[in-house]
Amino acid sequence: MTTSLTRRTFTAGLLGAALIAGAGLATPASAQSHQFKLSHHLAPGHLVDVASKRFAELVAEKTNGEITIEVFPSGQIAGLRQGAEAVQLGTVDFVWTDFGTLANWRPEYGFVSLPFLFQGDDHFAATFNGEVGQELREDVKANFGAEILGYGNAGFRVIATRDKPVNGPDDLKGVRIRVPEVPIFVSAFRSVGANPTPMAWGEVYTALQTGVIDAVENPAEGLAVGGMAEVTKYLSRTNHIMTDVNLLANGALMAGLTEAQQEAVRSAAATAVEEFNAATREASSKYWDQLAAKLEVVDTPDTAAFQKAMAPVWDEFIAAAGDAGKGWIEKVQAAAQP
Known part of the structure; x- marks a missing residue:
């Protein structure tokens, strides 16, 4: 090890x-x-x-x-x-x-x-x-x-914010967004100009409530069960990262x-x-609907713009992980072939 x-x-x-x-x-x-x-x-x-x-x-x-x-x-x-x-x-x-x-x-x-x-x-x-x-x-x-x-598979991740809706990556410039203590999440949100803030999940509700952070990203279930609709106002279905x-x-x-x-x-x-x-598959839409009933929703953000803005994260990852990391990417891509 x-x-x-x-x-x-x-x-x-x-x-x-x-x-x-x-x-x-x-x-x-x-x-x-x-x-x-x-x-x-x-x-x-x-x-x-x-x-x-x-x-x-x-x-x-x-x-x-x-x-x-x-x-x-x-x-x-x-x-x-x-x-x-x-x-x-x-x-x-x-x-x-x-x-x-x-x-x-x-x-x-x-x-x-x-x-x-x-x-x-x-x-x-x-x-x-x-x-x-x-x-x-x-x-x-x-x-x-x-x-x-x-x-x-815990679902694809979406973004909830306190102060403004997220339609595209520019809307996250300067936004303090909680991310897990995972390097690639930090890189992903830096790439769109946000201020990613690694934080334990148990601290997120209070941090949003007090304004320590402005946003959080997570699968819809995590946001719903964690009560994040009580401390945010907007929800965007970015589906930017799959959560294992x-x-x-x-x-x-x-x-x-x-x-x-x-x-x-x-x-x-x-x-x-x-x-x-x-x-998880069955609950994804249920929890999204629960959140959507309480928050203002951006159902179709500009995911192509997000994908383009976050593309450098792949290059950064390969530079750090080398051939081993590149090999895993290729295997995942091959698994998507019909």
Whole structure:
């Protein structure tokens, strides 16, 4: 794993490993009872939270109660970036994270968050349910010691603003917009002249309410469940970046389970993530309509202008990620071919 961890976080990792060992982590030849933690950064009631509880329910059912999983939403034990680091160290057992966050340690993984890379939900499914998904599983395991249990599509991102509507990229000049702690998001909004402000999701509502930031971008579900219609006035369907949110397990944890337990965990994850993706597709229009009932809507912004303005982000990404990053882009583009 090519990551730079501080002495403090490394010590925390050793402590977490010791705690897991002290809890009696099974060897592959035994079948002991385990209690594990699952962390995600989204609000209770979000579809990720629903999927997390469904996963825990199915794991308990399939292992006859040998494995129980407690779900911690809203970044209670780890935010987005901290959770991605914690699942590598083993201080968190399961986590939902995205490739843009993993790009903090492996820049080539930022390809998933490139603006306007994915053409739609079907393109996402064709990419991650095929050879690209399998290659990424192997790559992440080799680089991070973590196992991808499922690829989640959390929807395409839109923009909500406090003070003015967004019809095109010029409307974002100077706008302080919250973005996740992901380098490619920062680059994307700098390219249109905005002032991107990385911020934990739990801080966004208050930041909008008090005027610390002027705007937020997220899938419609995240905006609706997070109550952002209460602190913004305008909504624009830019669909600028597809949002992946993937369920990962600590690799040492998985290796320590019996084969039957491993299969139960993987099967439960496959079902929970598949249900999540289906629910996301169904809910996207519902949550958009909920927001549109409260906000002034720009339903057809100038997406071609956004795509042109954000095009330099691709060049910047390839310069940073090299042939590895370019290779992933080409594989995604190939997956879109009929």
